[in-house]
Amino acid sequence: MSDVLVVDGLDVTFDRHRVLADLSLRVRAGEILGVIGETGSGKTTLARAVVGAAPVRAGRITFDGTDLTALRGPALRAWRRTGQVQYVFQDPLRALDPQHTVARIVAEGLTVAGVLDRTAIDAKVTAALVQVGLDPALADRLPGQISGGQRQRVLLARAVALDPRLLLCDEPVSALDASNRNHVLRLLADLRDRAGVTVVVISHDLSSLAGIADRVAVLYGGRLVEQGPIERVLSEPRHPYTALLTASAPSVRREHPIPARALRPAPEHTPAAAFGAGACPYAPRCPFATPACVTAPPTTGDAWQVACHHAGAWRAQLAAGAR
Numbered sequence: 217m218s219d220v221l222v223v224d225g226l227d228v229t230f231d232r233h234r235v236l237a238d239l240s241l242r243v244r245a246g247e248i249l250g251v252i253g254e255t256g257s258g259k260t261t262l263a264r265a266v267v268g269a270a271p272v273r274a275g276r277i278t279f280d281g282t283d284l285t286a287l288r289g290p291a292l293r294a295w296r297r298t299g300q301v302q303y304v305f306q307d308p309l310r311a312l313d314p315q316h317t318v319a320r321i322v323a324e325g326l327t328v329a330g331v332l333d334r335t336a337i338d339a340k341v342t343a344a345l346v347q348v349g350l351d352p353a354l355a356d357r358l359p360g361q362i363s364g365g366q367r368q369r370v371l372l373a374r375a376v377a378l379d380p381r382l383l384l385c386d387e388p389v390s391a392l393d394a395s396n397r398n399h400v401l402r403l404l405a406d407l408r409d410r411a412g413v414t415v416v417v418i419s420h421d422l423s424s425l426a427g428i429a430d431r432v433a434v435l436y437g438g439r440l441v442e443q444g445p446i447e448r449v450l451s452e453p454r455h456p457y458t459a460l461l462t463a464s465a466p467s468v469r470r471e472h473p474i475p476a477r478a479l480r481p482a483p484e485h486t487p488a489a490a491f492g493a494g495a496c497p498y499a500p501r502c503p504f505a506t507p508a509c510v511t512a513p514p515t516t517g518d519a520w521q522v523a524c525h526h527a528g529a530w531r532a533q534l535a536a537g538a539r
């Protein structure tokens with residue numbers, strides 16, 4: 217599978233706060249990539265940068281060969297009108313205009329694109345509502361008159377109506393109950409399987425991702441710490457932070473489970489102050505950190521990447537300590 221989205225050395229800075237630092241990742245055509253990491257790790261900022269809604273200070277984002285970071289003015293507007301990349305917001309209530317009917321919301325992108333006539337747009341809206349499992353009779357309702365799960369699907373319908381090639385979904389299921397969650401996750405898998413849509417799912421819930429994603433990218437402190445095939449990453453994580461995430465997610469299957477307490481530093485661990493700005497961002501929380509970690513680790517590997525000076529050694533160290 218070829219890479220359709222390539223993020224290379226991305227830096228995003230808000231008010232001198234470096235939110236993404238030298239971040240590189242690849243999304244392959246027709247896959248679901250899960251992006252995981254704790255609050256503030258930069259997941260939303262990454263998606264916003266892809267759709268041109270975050271201040272990119274350095275680096276490049278390429279979609280199918282087009283350098284999105286170089287687009288400005290009319291070229292950027294023309295690119296957006298194609299609808300090829302759609303970002304589905306985290307918070308449906310804030311993302312939906314309370315005064316607009318569901319039909320108008322779902323038609324928004326199609327109306328802006330200005331390619332189809334009214335009848336064709338109406339047909340597309342109905343098809344999109346059905347595709348996301350919504351009754352087309354909801355078309356005349358306002359966002360305040362439907363449930364949270366339905367609002368989440370309206371956001372998806374608005375994106376799907378544009379036949380996107382890449383869908384970026386920000387916490388698409390975090391506000392949903394179990395049955396709505398499963399429906400939305402199945403829908404994303406269907407879009408991949410039947411329509412060949414490439415999907416990036418941002419989530420802090422590993423178990424939701426484990427069921428549908430092909431690969432996973434793990435962010436910590438605005439940096440990529442690990443990226444690879446999801447089953448292998450979850451069962452044999454190479455980065456201590458990924459290991460901690462999997463240890464804290466009981467539903468995720470692991471071959472050699474490591475207790476979470478073994479992945480947290482002992483109280484006598486080197487104080488955070490010993491690691492300066494150029495250090496591995498995880499070092500202050502890492503039980504395996506050594507003086508080598510005062511420099512940020514390079515990313516190694518190809519299909520399965522990790523950024524840790526001790527990626528090859530910490531497991532053995534853990535096993536030796538346990539004996």
Ligand SMILES: Nc1ncnc2c1ncn2[C@@H]1O[C@H](COP(=O)(O)OP(=O)(O)OP(=O)(O)O)[C@@H](O)[C@H]1O
Pocket residue numbers: 230231235253254255256257258259260261262420
């Ligand atoms: N517009 C902004 N102005 C200033 N700081 C921002 C802005 N957007 C994000 N940040 C900061 O960037 C950091 C990363 O935020 P981001 O929303 O990308 O993280 P996240 O991993 O998506 O978190 P969450 O899981 O809570 O959504 C945070 O420290 C946040 O405060």
